[in-house]
Amino acid sequence: MNVMASLLPPTATSTLQHNQLAICFSPSRPTTTSNNASFLTNHRLKINSVKCNAFFDQGLLESSVVSLDQFPGLMQFLRVTESLTDMQRWGYVMFGGLTWIYLTARPGVLVGAIDAYLLAPLQLGFDNLSGRRNLKRSDFVIGDKLGEGSFGVVYSGVLVPKNVNVDVEEWVQKRGRGKATQLDVKSKDKVILKKVKVGIRGAEEFGDFEEWFNYRLSRAAPETCAEFLGSFVADKTNSQFTKGGKWLVWKFEGDRTLADYMKDRNFPLNLESVMFGRVLQGVGSSKRNALIIKQIMRQIITSLRKIHNTGIVHRDVKPANLVVTKQGQIKLIDFGAATDLRIGKNYVPNRTLLDPDYCPPELYVLPEETPSPPPEPIAAFLSPILWQLNSPDLFDMYSAGIVLLQIAIPTLRSPAALKNFNLEIKNCGYELKKWRDNTRIKPDFQILDSENGRGWDLATKLVSERGSLRRGRLSAAAALRHPYFLLGGDQAAAVLSKISRSGK
Numbered sequence: 085m086n087v088m089a090s091l092l093p094p095t096a097t098s099t100l101q102h103n104q105l106a107i108c109f110s111p112s113r114p115t116t117t118s119n120n121a122s123f124l125t126n127h128r129l130k131i132n133s134v135k136c137n138a139f140f141d142q143g144l145l146e147s148s149v150v151s152l153d154q155f156p157g158l159m160q161f162l163r164v165t166e167s168l169t170d171m172q173r174w175g176y177v178m179f180g181g182l183t184w185i186y187l188t189a190r191p192g193v194l195v196g197a198i199d200a201y202l203l204a205p206l207q208l209g210f211d212n213l214s215g216r217r218n219l220k221r222s223d224f225v226i227g228d229k230l231g232e233g234s235f236g237v238v239y240s241g242v243l244v245p246k247n248v249n250v251d252v253e254e255w256v257q258k259r260g261r262g263k264a265t266q267l268d269v270k271s272k273d274k275v276i277l278k279k280v281k282v283g284i285r286g287a288e289e290f291g292d293f294e295e296w297f298n299y300r301l302s303r304a305a306p307e308t309c310a311e312f313l314g315s316f317v318a319d320k321t322n323s324q325f326t327k328g329g330k331w332l333v334w335k336f337e338g339d340r341t342l343a344d345y346m347k348d349r350n351f352p353l354n355l356e357s358v359m360f361g362r363v364l365q366g367v368g369s370s371k372r373n374a375l376i377i378k379q380i381m382r383q384i385i386t387s388l389r390k391i392h393n394t395g396i397v398h399r400d401v402k403p404a405n406l407v408v409t410k411q412g413q414i415k416l417i418d419f420g421a422a423t424d425l426r427i428g429k430n431y432v433p434n435r436t437l438l439d440p441d442y443c444p445p446e447l448y449v450l451p452e453e454t455p456s457p458p459p460e461p462i463a464a465f466l467s468p469i470l471w472q473l474n475s476p477d478l479f480d481m482y483s484a485g486i487v488l489l490q491i492a493i494p495t496l497r498s499p500a501a502l503k504n505f506n507l508e509i510k511n512c513g514y515e516l517k518k519w520r521d522n523t524r525i526k527p528d529f530q531i532l533d534s535e536n537g538r539g540w541d542l543a544t545k546l547v548s549e550r551g552s553l554r555r556g557r558l559s560a561a562a563a564l565r566h567p568y569f570l571l572g573g574d575q576a577a578a579v580l581s582k583i584s585r586s587g588k
């Protein structure tokens with residue numbers, strides 16, 4: 085028996101026609117009724133008659149009548165399920181639930197599809213309209229060379245202000261010097277440019293991948309990496325440009341990488357005011373060191389969790405690829421070696437592009453016998469299985485563990501000491517505890533041993549061989565749940581600093 089119908093005045097129910105629902109708005113929640121009592125009970129529509137009485141005047145009810153024909157999807161669903169048994173209905177619910185779990189499991193088939201088929205074209209259209217994709221050689225003045233990899237050369241540079249209407253070279257000469265870094269430029273105009281090498285095998289492909297990863301991350305996890313401004317192809321050849329050569333451009337995020345800060349004897353205290361906006365008062369220096377180290381690791385692992393959630397493994401996590409911004413944020417750069425294992429982008433079986441000092445013992449992000457990826461939609465559909473079976477994200481987590489050891493143990497910071505560590509840990513079968521008992525370098529474990537050795541415990545769970553089923557090392561999400569990060573003194577100081585910065 086339809087409870088609601090029994091409460092309705094006869095004139096009210098008689099106005100309802102077949103397939104109509106009357107929606108009665110109670111102050112707390114909406115309720116529904118129909119002119120067909122069995123229809124409602126059959127379909128388990130919830131009825132709340134308790135608070136409706138006061139609203140059952142003829143006028144209100146009539147204005148609330150909604151035809152089910154307006155919801156063809158719902159009608160269809162009701163029609164289809166009407167003839168099903170309870171068992172069959174449960175079957176459908178289970179199937180729907182499992183499909184949902186599969187499509188949303190890491191690395192996110194559903195979100196990935198939305199990104200590829202909706203967000204990426206939207207971003208392209210928006211960038212074209214706003215002129216962001218129309219960068220050209222003459223928009224930039226190239227400055228000092230900052231680094232050179234196998235496939236690219238990195239320069240600092242300046243985005244020439246829009247109101248400068250003269251030829252760029254002339255503009256630079258007028259200012260007196262030929263180097264962008266020596267110009268009086270606003271920091272928002274500072275950029276980083278990567279020239280993709282011309283005529284080097286694989287360089288062009290590398291540049292395309294790096295561009296793709298930067299666009300993808302600018303949509304999926306923009307806070308984790310340097311802001312990508314776009315790319316251009318040089319239209320003429322001169323001292324710096326080669327016609328046809330591709331350039332990638334980022335916002336200049338900061339003067340120094342974590343590796344640069346680590347070279348300083350004062351590390352990690354040289355990062356204290358950058359990260360916390362001030363010197364931490366009333367805290368001893370060893371506690372301050374420990375808080376800074378924890379904040380660095382929290383930021384790195386949080387970024388890794390975000391990129392891993394999108395299916396991307398960076399594959400080159402190291403202090404030189406972590407830029408520290410003026411606001412104390414640590415951003416990942418250099419996605420040239422990254423791979424997107426949701427669709428198999430930049431994944432070539434048996435290819436390893438790594439820095440041996442930070443590379444895990446397994447060397448490859450997936451087992452060597454993993455075949456080349458199938459076409460993207462199929463790869464994407466299968467990707468949750470691949471991630472469950474292989475946990476490729478743990479590749480980056482080993483590198484993060486090495487970074488933790490290096491920043492926490494002063495005698496491991498130099499490249500030579502790190503090489504020596506790598507030899508020793510290999511001889512110890514990648515068991516960090518065994519290494520600690522046997523190493524000849526007399527490390528200082530003070531920072532890792534503070535807070536009941538939580539930092540040390542975390543390090544042993546990152547710097548390790550993979551166990552059975554290719555697990556046995558903490559994922560980024562699991563690492564952030566480790567007791568080391570639970571006491572958030574570093575986080576409190578960082579949040580306070582953010583608040584005071586935004587108040588200025």
Ligand SMILES: Nc1ncnc2c1ncn2[C@@H]1O[C@H](COP(=O)(O)OP(=O)(O)OP(=O)(O)O)[C@@H](O)[C@H]1O
Pocket residue numbers: 230231232233234235236237238276310311334335336337338339340341404405407417418419420
């Ligand atoms: N967005 C950025 N903001 C500030 N500095 C940056 C940025 N991107 C890169 N750099 C600087 O440029 C250097 C080289 O960049 P990157 O690592 O991407 O290039 P690379 O070709 O791989 O060079 P390398 O092999 O030397 O690392 C970095 O170490 C960093 O100092």
